[in-house]
Amino acid sequence: MLALEPRVVEAVWQAIKPRLPDRVAPLHPLGCHRPRVADRQCFVGILTRLVTGCSWDVAGRLSGVGETTLRRRRDEWLAGGVFDGLVDESLAGYDRIVGLDLTDTAIDASLHKAPFGGEGTGPNPTDRAKSGWKWSLVTDRYGIPFGWAIDGANRNDAKMVAATLDAADERGLLADIDTVHMDRGYDHQFVRDDCAGRGLDDVIIARRRPRGKGRTKKVLSLGLRWPVERTNSWLSNFGQLRRNTDRFSRHRLAQLALAVTLIITVKLFKWADRWSPQP
Secondary structure (H helix, E strand, O other), X not given: OHHHOHHHHHHHHXXXXXXXXXXXXXXXXXXXXXXXXXXXXXXXHHHHHHHHOOOHHHHHHHHOOOHHHHHHHHHHHHHOOHHHHHHHHHHHHHXXXXXXXXXXXXXXXXXXXXXOOOOOOEXXXXXXOOEEEEEEEEEOOOOOEEEEEEEEOOOOHHHHHHHHHHHHHHOOOHHHOOEEEEOHHHOOHHHHHHHHOOOOOOEEEOOOOOOXXXXXXXXXXXXXXXXXXXXXXXXXXXXXXXXXXXXXXXXXXXXXXXXXXXXXXXXXXXXXXXXXXXX
């Protein structure tokens, strides 16, 4: 997977390193504390688990770190705002180098497994009511996500639109959106009201087909929705997002932020390779 390419891993690590919280090691009277595991090793373990979907135990064995240490380090970084700051920095860098194209944006959600249940999960209507979770994304014209929200698998996609747009608004990008595209699952008046209440008047939603024998054969506009569907596919390639075993929403949001950062980093390297092709 491209997210595990050495140059991608190194670039993300260099962005994480200055954001890590300072930690003063406690003094032991006999000086017999074990040395603290390097942050770089823990980052590799966290990344391995996200990409492959393996357990903490396997990720620890692959990175040479104990699973308890990986969990603790993940929580330290989460409390220090490392993952949120990282994804904001990656989005700002992409906007500065390539440029977010918000003339046409798209919103869509994606359902996935959460076998251990926990906070922010619910019965998946497409998987025999097994426990699952869902993310909702808004992406630019080329599929770069700049706002997202998560909820249980039983949450209606349309009811996550407001939270998704609010996440984009927190980054100051909502006012730059020209057009929003959605599929027919969002064909509800309250969705249009949610968009209008946030200053989005140009909303293209595919109409639901009328029921019964008398339904028309009118061809309805599909809109520009393929970028967000492709982005959902990119994110589904991350094993820990596809089958999430965490129990808290904050952990899932951290994983989603790191996955988005990796996607943007890969895109930036591809952009650079266009102008300086590799021999």
